[in-house]
Amino acid sequence: MLEKCKSSSRIYDGRVLNLRVDQVLLDDGTQSTHEVVEHRGAVAIVPMLNNDHVLLIRQYRYAIGKELLEIPAGTLEIGEDPQTAAKRELEEETGYRSEQVTKIVEIYMAPGYATEKIHVYLATNLQQSKTQLDEDERIETKPVRFSEALQKVRSGEICDAKTVCGLYRAGELLTKPT
Amino acid sequence: MLEKCKSSSRIYDGRVLNLRVDQVLLDDGTQSTHEVVEHRGAVAIVPMLNNDHVLLIRQYRYAIGKELLEIPAGTLEIGEDPQTAAKRELEEETGYRSEQVTKIVEIYMAPGYATEKIHVYLATNLQQSKTQLDEDERIETKPVRFSEALQKVRSGEICDAKTVCGLYRAGELLTKPT
Numbered sequence: 287m288l289e290k291c292k293s294s295s296r297i298y299d300g301r302v303l304n305l306r307v308d309q310v311l312l313d314d315g316t317q318s319t320h321e322v323v324e325h326r327g328a329v330a331i332v333p334m335l336n337n338d339h340v341l342l343i344r345q346y347r348y349a350i351g352k353e354l355l356e357i358p359a360g361t362l363e364i365g366e367d368p369q370t371a372a373k374r375e376l377e378e379e380t381g382y383r384s385e386q387v388t389k390i391v392e393i394y395m396a397p398g399y400a401t402e403k404i405h406v407y408l409a410t411n412l413q414q415s416k417t418q419l420d421e422d423e424r425i426e427t428k429p430v431r432f433s434e435a436l437q438k439v440r441s442g443e444i445c446d447a448k449t450v451c452g453l454y455r456a457g458e459l460l461t462k463p464t
Numbered sequence: 465m466l467e468k469c470k471s472s473s474r475i476y477d478g479r480v481l482n483l484r485v486d487q488v489l490l491d492d493g494t495q496s497t498h499e500v501v502e503h504r505g506a507v508a509i510v511p512m513l514n515n516d517h518v519l520l521i522r523q524y525r526y527a528i529g530k531e532l533l534e535i536p537a538g539t540l541e542i543g544e545d546p547q548t549a550a551k552r553e554l555e556e557e558t559g560y561r562s563e564q565v566t567k568i569v570e571i572y573m574a575p576g577y578a579t580e581k582i583h584v585y586l587a588t589n590l591q592q593s594k595t596q597l598d599e600d601e602r603i604e605t606k607p608v609r610f611s612e613a614l615q616k617v618r619s620g621e622i623c624d625a626k627t628v629c630g631l632y633r634a635g636e637l638l639t640k641p642t
Contacts, residue, residue: 289526297476298483300499302577305476305483310526318600320526321478323501323578347575348467348488348498354575391617393625395573396580397525397532398539399480400501404625422496439569440636447571447582447625454632458618 288313289320302361325402329372330359330448331387332456333380333409340435340453341380341412342444344426355428355438356446357453359404368405376409380427381417384409391455395447406452408459432460466491467498480539503580507550508537508626509565510634511558511587518613518631519558519590520622522604533606533616534624535631537582546583554587558605559595562587569633573625584630586637610638 290311297305304324311317333341346353360375362368369387377383391406419425430438435453438444444453468489475483482502489495511519524531538553540546547565555561569584597603608616613631616622622631 289524298485298499300485301497302499303501305501307476307478308526312600312602316600319479321476321480322527323481325577346467347572348486349500349577349579350572350575350581352575354572356575359576391623391628392620393623393628394525394528394532395625396578397528397530397534397624398537399503399527400574400578401527402574403528403623422490422494424490439633442570445569445571445581446575447573447629450569450571450629450632451625454628455617 289318321399323396323400323402325361325400326364327362327368327402328359328404329362329368329375330357330404330406330452331372331376331409332357332390332406332452333376333382333384333412334432334456334460335412335429337460338431339429340432340456341382342428342430342435342449343379344428345424354446355444356449359448369407372405372407372409377415378418379423379425381415382412383415384412386411390459391451393448393451404448406448406455408456432457467496499577501574501578501580503539503578504542505540505546505580506537506582507540507546507553508535508582508584508630509550509554509587510535510568510584510630511554511560511562511590512610512634512638513590513607515638516609517607518610518634519560520606520608520613520627521557522606523602532624533622534627537626547585550583550585550587555593556596557601557603559593560590561593562590564589568637569629571626571629582626584626584633586634610635
């Protein structure tokens with residue numbers, strides 16, 4: 287399937303995202319418009335405090351007007367290696383460091399209109415360090431028994447897509463005999 | 465945590481999404497900017513052809529420049545009931561109808577900047593009908609053994625977030641003794 291960009295308008299260049307609108311020609315001559323949210327990509331981390339507990343964070347999400355319970359995450363810096371970003375975001379948001387950070391899944395969040403891919407990592411062997419929140423970040427950490435976190439997915443209390451993906455995938459790896 | 469909108473600029477009003485940029489005041493006086501992608505929300509469906517096979521779709525995703533293997537999904541019409549939308553999208557995209565469509569999870573795709581919530585349904589008892597694709601939709605349906613679909617999540621061949629969430633959640637419900 288070929289979709290060829292005929293023209294592109296840059297609508298907005300911002301802090302977290304850009305927006306462009308492309309006029310596209312399909313291979314049978316049909317024309318279409320694509321609104322594309324450009325995003326640098328992000329990392330998220332499932333941080334295991336020990337074999338039984340995962341460290342979640344609670345934060346207010348302005349776009350949806352609600353507090354969510356999530357795994358730590360953050361946008362990639364320009365040119366930053368995702369694993370380095372995962373270690374950085376884990377420490378900044380939770381105050382824990384880890385040298386055992388392994389990629390467990392890569393996901394596109396909204397491929398219908400956004401370029402964003404999230405690299406999700408499992409972090410074990412956490413060492414206490416110091417949080418370094420951005421000036422406008424307000425984050426509360428919350429250790430949760432892993433089985434209870436999965437229960438919160440089922441009940442709907444956890445409803446953030448990257449967190450749901452990360453917890454299920456980590457759950458498979460954590461219960462797998464090594 | 466209170467975040468108060470001080471001023472809001474509408475940047476773009478489009479077909480699939482709108483963009484606005486808000487200047488926000490945190491409760492301690494800190495100022496911040498939020499770029500908000502407004503999206504009506506969507507539905508996605510895990511369609512079980514029988515106990516063993518799920519019906520996936522393959523389509524080219526212009527924003528990321530790749531074909532993805534996904535569960536059927538689509539944007540809510542204005543004022544549309546999500547369950548009605550799930551039945552409609554299932555039929556339009558796959559050519560199968562179902563009267564047994566049950567919500568299994570609701571997920572926010574990118575709560576850091578987008579309002580989009582996806583309502584994910586499990587559809588069983590599929591009856592053959594007719595596809596009705598939008599003029600610019602090119603979709604190939606692909607029945608996949610359910611266990612193989614989960615294997616494709618683990619291998620990275622399936623990397624669409626709503627699909628990963630839907631398959632894991634459906635997998636729990638399908639293996640649960642009734």
